[in-house]
Amino acid sequence: MHKQKKEIYNFQSEVKQLLHLMIHSLYSNKEIFLRELISNSSDAIDKLRFESISLPELYENDSDLKIQISVNKAQNTLIISDNGIGMSKKDTIENLGTIAKSGTKAFLKSLEQQKNKKNELIGEFGVGFYSVFMVSDHVSIRTRFAGTQSDEGVLWESSGEGEYKITNIIKKNRGTEITLFLKKEEAEFLETWRIKNIINKYSDHITVPVYMQNYDEKNKTYFWEKINQAKALWTLNKSSITDEEYKTFYKNLTHDQHDPLVWSHNHVEGKQEYISLLYVPQKAAWDIWNRDNKNGLKLYVKRVYIMDNSHEFLPNYLRFIRGLLDSNDLPLNISREILQNNSITEKLKKALVKKSLNMLDRLSVNNVEKYQVFWNEFGLVLKEGPAEDHENIEKIANLLRFTSIKNNNSEQNISLKKYVSNMHEKQEKIYYITADSYLSAKNSPHLEIFKKNNIDVLLLSDRIDEWMMNYLVEFQGKKFQSISKEDISINKLTKEKKINNNEISQDMINFLKKTKTILGNKVKDVRFTNRLTETPCVLLSDSSEMTTQMAKLFSAAGQSIPELKYIFEINPEHLLIKKICFINDEKIFNEWITLLLDQALLSEKGHLDNPHEFISRMNKLLLKK
Ligand code: ADP
Ligand code: MG
Numbered sequence: 001m002h003k004q005k006k007e008i009y010n011f012q013s014e015v016k017q018l019l020h021l022m023i024h025s026l027y028s029n030k031e032i033f034l035r036e037l038i039s040n041s042s043d044a045i046d047k048l049r050f051e052s053i054s055l056p057e058l059y060e061n062d063s064d065l066k067i068q069i070s071v072n073k074a075q076n077t078l079i080i081s082d083n084g085i086g087m088s089k090k091d092t093i094e095n096l097g098t099i100a101k102s103g104t105k106a107f108l109k110s111l112e113q114q115k116n117k118k119n120e121l122i123g124e125f126g127v128g129f130y131s132v133f134m135v136s137d138h139v140s141i142r143t144r145f146a147g148t149q150s151d152e153g154v155l156w157e158s159s160g161e162g163e164y165k166i167t168n169i170i171k172k173n174r175g176t177e178i179t180l181f182l183k184k185e186e187a188e189f190l191e192t193w194r195i196k197n198i199i200n201k202y203s204d205h206i207t208v209p210v211y212m213q214n215y216d217e218k219n220k221t222y223f224w225e226k227i228n229q230a231k232a233l234w235t236l237n238k239s240s241i242t243d244e245e246y247k248t249f250y251k252n253l254t255h256d257q258h259d260p261l262v263w264s265h266n267h268v269e270g271k272q273e274y275i276s277l278l279y280v281p282q283k284a285a286w287d288i289w290n291r292d293n294k295n296g297l298k299l300y301v302k303r304v305y306i307m308d309n310s311h312e313f314l315p316n317y318l319r320f321i322r323g324l325l326d327s328n329d330l331p332l333n334i335s336r337e338i339l340q341n342n343s344i345t346e347k348l349k350k351a352l353v354k355k356s357l358n359m360l361d362r363l364s365v366n367n368v369e370k371y372q373v374f375w376n377e378f379g380l381v382l383k384e385g386p387a388e389d390h391e392n393i394e395k396i397a398n399l400l401r402f403t404s405i406k407n408n409n410s411e412q413n414i415s416l417k418k419y420v421s422n423m424h425e426k427q428e429k430i431y432y433i434t435a436d437s438y439l440s441a442k443n444s445p446h447l448e449i450f451k452k453n454n455i456d457v458l459l460l461s462d463r464i465d466e467w468m469m470n471y472l473v474e475f476q477g478k479k480f481q482s483i484s485k486e487d488i489s490i491n492k493l494t495k496e497k498k499i500n501n502n503e504i505s506q507d508m509i510n511f512l513k514k515t516k517t518i519l520g521n522k523v524k525d526v527r528f529t530n531r532l533t534e535t536p537c538v539l540l541s542d543s544s545e546m547t548t549q550m551a552k553l554f555s556a557a558g559q560s561i562p563e564l565k566y567i568f569e570i571n572p573e574h575l576l577i578k579k580i581c582f583i584n585d586e587k588i589f590n591e592w593i594t595l596l597l598d599q600a601l602l603s604e605k606g607h608l609d610n611p612h613e614f615i616s617r618m619n620k621l622l623l624k625k
Contacts, residue, residue: 007166011158012098015130017108019160022133030186033131034195035252037080037178040129041067042206044176048146051085053304053332058085058147060174068224070213071190080190081177082208088145089154089166096129096141096156097164116471118401133160135189138181144171149283194225200512205233205249207303232269232303234277234326238265250279253298254322258282261370262358263323272347278321278356280363284377290321295319297352301334312339313349317384317396320358320377325352332574357395359395364399364415372413375401379412383464386471397475402458403438405447410438414458416475424455429481429489430474432458434466434549436606445535445603446483452533453494457483484604485565486543490531499528499572508572511581518593519568529569536574537596539566539604548604566604568597588624591617 011019045065052058065368067082078397087095103553132139137159137178144153151173158164180189184405187193190399193211199210209230214223232243233249246599250260260279269276278297296309296319329344332589339345360382364371385396401412431450435441441459450457460469472480481487508528524542532538546554546564554561570577579595583589598614608614 006167009093009097009166010163010165010506014099014108016162018130019133022130023160030134031198033135034198036128036131038067038199038203038206038210041080041082041084041176042208044082044086045208047303050306055147060147065208067208067210068213069195069210073190076182076187078180078182079177081175083175086145086175087143091145092143092154092156092166100360102164110489126312132180134618135186136180137183140179141176142169142171143176144174146174184531188366199227201248202252203229204228207232234265234275234324235303255326255400256281256283261374262359262363264355266355272351275326276323278352278359279321280359280374281320282373284320289383293319294428295322298324300324301330301332302328304332306334310339312345313352314356315353315384315388318353318509320381321356353392357392360399375412380462380464383462383468386468397472402460404456404458405451406456419456419458420476420478422456424493426493427455428478430458430478431455431481432460432469433483434460434469434547437461440606445532445538448535449490449494449531449535450483455493466547466553481493482547484547485541499530504528504572507581514589515593518590519597522597523568524565526568526570528572531569532571535571536576537570537600539600540569542567568600591621595621
């Protein structure tokens, strides 16, 4: 005999928190609960299809896979059932009593941090099954795992407060049936037109047919009506799909509430056969900077769902791309491990990278405004590209955006193409500077000669920039040149005469000699420069040495680096230098030279090792008549 044993369990505390939120928040878009339930049923059917590849007996002679919806107005109930994989008792406890997904935990955390955006976040995270409690007083689930020899199923019941009940029951058909006892004020969800409308909006293109029970007044009978298209959108002909359908599909796939910026849908035949549907979102996923961020492409093989979030098909620097891949070449029984070491995967990855980069390129040409939205949101991610993907470096470089002296604001909107096309006739190199911030780049003394000669310089101040520039060697045959490094190419472009020591007064030459002696091996060299107009002196890195920004990156990563030695360049035309030149008191002269070096160091590095010493030295000199 079957035991009718009732067991009572407590929800995990995170679930309680989530449920409390669901029930008490004023989320206006409650209809999404139906989207979540349909999506779970569809997932359960996809799982069954997948598992039955190796275990056909899971079908139990019923391969007519479907989701059914019915209502009972007298009892205020809405019933959604599927003949998918179902759940065992253990499954229900694990899946419907706890939150295993790191995503939902993160969701709760971000809720705490941004309370005022609560409603927006509920939509964004797609909080799944628990959303039923937004509209229900009580929920009961009857479920049985597929392929079991007996009819033993489970009944799961809860009012969404602290606990849920589990009872053993008999269930003839495999799969899951969920009954919602709707709150009085949510009776609209009993109306056929309302349900059809929601399914149409969110679930038209899931691959499983959804049927709704209807009553035929004339014949006084019930019948089932199919209410979705049940055709995988990506298998349809591009020309038969509207923009709206693409957008809705995207939102269902990603739970993102914003429209995508652009998409690329391809049916590919020939050596490789696959369909890809790739989207560029408008907003970065909340975990885009997490090392273990979960988003990847949804993978199908010959229309059969295989897995979510496969990371194997796109490199890291394109991790913002969402969408799906349906391959005809991969085997159905593929696992993540096999996927990782597979020549087909490699080829698909290459192809998808090309498709993604082309999609971005098209956007950058066809819709500059949207491209700017993309760049502001994902530029930092794309900047990882040059280091990660040497093969496509020219294409990636073409997608990068910068600000520059001439741009006159911090928005990164200048392409390298544009920079090159505006270069001086005789200019051979693409000049750039890296610094900690836009302002510090923009005001760097290194720029003085460029400003004076009207030569544009790219101003880079994102943390990743220095690292990226290590990999970007040239663009359209023009080499990149950091202007804080020693380089003579600028001399050809300027009206300034080269410094000729013969034309410099003996006093200045003595000044240079004395300075060299005082600074000794604190610097690599001391010399005069014509590069400065406003500033008395500046530090340059030797062309073979690491730049200041690079050194900062290394030390931020905890790596020890040899002390940087700079070339100390002095502007002999500067009034301060002319003044110091005539100081006879050796001690004071000494102090001045040290102060000058510290100034230049401060400007180059943004900080000093011993700022107090610098300040007291400066104060001392200020007090001198
Ligand atoms: P998610 O779908 O993102 O995993 P949900 O909260 O929507 O999160 O669902 C939690 C889990 O409950 C699912 O992962 C699945 O294991 C299980 N589940 C929910 N609905 C069904 C169903 N109709 N059939 C089988 N399992 C289900
Ligand atoms: Mg779900």
